[in-house]
Amino acid sequence: MPVPVLGLDIGGANLKAAHTNGQACSRPYELWKNPSGLTDALASLMREMPAHDLLAVTMTGELCDCFETKRQGVTAILDAVQRAAGNVRVRVWNNQGRFADLDAARADPLPIAAANWLALATFAGRLAPRGPALLVDIGSTTSDIIPLLDGRPIPQGRTDPERLRNQELVYTGVRRTPVCALLGGFGAAEFFATTLDVYLTLGRIPEDPNDWNTADGRPATHPFAHARLARMFCADAETATKEETRKLAERVLARQVNRLGFALEHVAETLPSWPQTVLVSGAGEFLAPFVVENQKAFPPCRAVEISHSLGRNISQSACAYAVALLAAEESA
């Protein structure tokens, strides 16, 4: 009987939890606006999940600018975890692919920063065939492209800056990315609209009138997405046509696909040969086929959605699930 473990993936904009029994959840939490509320938010999340003997933790929230440095951010997040965990034992994942206990993690906080991609890659690699492959996880804020060989991750970078330089981390996602970051200096350089508005408009993300987690704090519906995108070319809901905002959305989609395609090609070239399989996951899984099919100059390559193996619910909290399973194995 394996140990029941709860995995936590603590980001700057979302808290994700997944239990080794397959139950998972993800909820928005704006850590940079309210770092002191993290303990309560984690405790409430943990109460809603099934019983567990162990907490497995990974994070990216330490980059939030409420923290002066990552060292400070990792420490603050670990403090919140400890308070929320109470008597439950905690294991903290690091960017060397190992777990540490809380004291060891606090003593050397930098390898704890932004290591969730490696948990996912270590776990997901088992679904990959022998030989070269890629894992492409497209999230709400960032995307990870990890080279795999015989199912094992062989990344060029371990820290975020290294991974960004090597295109293994692409700071682009399907909900939170400001549209201005994809327009290259054309259009309004303001936080008026995000990729959520793009994919609402293109019918790739369903409307949710209860989701106010948008650029202007108005609901995630088509009319408000139209208004937010219109503002990107200094128009408004009244003066812009739906064709104009749709055209902008298509342009942003194309830019994001090209940006991810550039990175995919760059990372694929670090493998001994062109991969035949790309494992895809994350809230932006729907983008991956565009990205993979865009590589027409290369041998054909198959996109395999991890959600087909795991269920869509876990796919959205895949890093949390991965870190839970890895911790369960470690303590088995």
Place this chain on the structure above:
Amino acid sequence: MPVPVLGLDIGGANLKAAHTNGQACSRPYELWKNPSGLTDALASLMREMPAHDLLAVTMTGELCDCFETKRQGVTAILDAVQRAAGNVRVRVWNNQGRFADLDAARADPLPIAAANWLALATFAGRLAPRGPALLVDIGSTTSDIIPLLDGRPIPQGRTDPERLRNQELVYTGVRRTPVCALLGGFGAAEFFATTLDVYLTLGRIPEDPNDWNTADGRPATHPFAHARLARMFCADAETATKEETRKLAERVLARQVNRLGFALEHVAETLPSWPQTVLVSGAGEFLAPFVVENQKAFPPCRAVEISHSLGRNISQSACAYAVALLAAEESA
């Protein structure tokens, strides 16, 4: 004896006032966060300025996403002006180069939106030689590039969307522009740093420990600018070197200069011949020589800083000053 007029330029991030006697001031005001406080903010600004018989108003703040449409934004701003003005008569500038009274402006609000560039161009054109010339106003948030012929503005666009399409409006400036809007998908797509950090780092804008109007709400000083820029490549104050953040700052400067140079060339080509004079103004006046000198493929062209004629204080509130002088002439 000319009528004493106070000009107001009501933006989304700054309120600017200038009196026909040459006194001027500019202060940050985050309209999108606090639209209901505008009346008090304007009234307080007006009390600090010399006595005046007339208020001349221009605005760009209607684009803020606290307003659902520009119509609603213009109306709300005019309401605030009226309440703050009390018994003082108000004239409102429009994008056809004329003034309207408050009732007429309310009845037809869209031509009131974002017309401040035309006040500046109409006024500054008088400092231009005969023949073709350009006005380049580089602000904290946006830049205007206006073609002039024999001192008169001959723009291709009148509204913001038209002007954006024609490169007469470039949504880039030297303080508020998010660095991610200039990195074209490379680096963190977050509101971690702005061009203020770039020009602090490059020594073009002086440090001001009392200015907390920054991406992370920490002071406008070199160490905090270093920390903010470091976050753009997912590093932090501790792990990034000063050489790295300086290199990023230089890269952003180059991109902004190229972006403005592209627009300058585009607008210059609408003139009957290449201009020999470019009038420059705004908080980013210091960028203009880079932009003008970058046009090496074209005949040489001289950058003339309006601040040399007007004094630096007025240059920062040039649109407010222009609208004040134009209203004084109208009522003379």
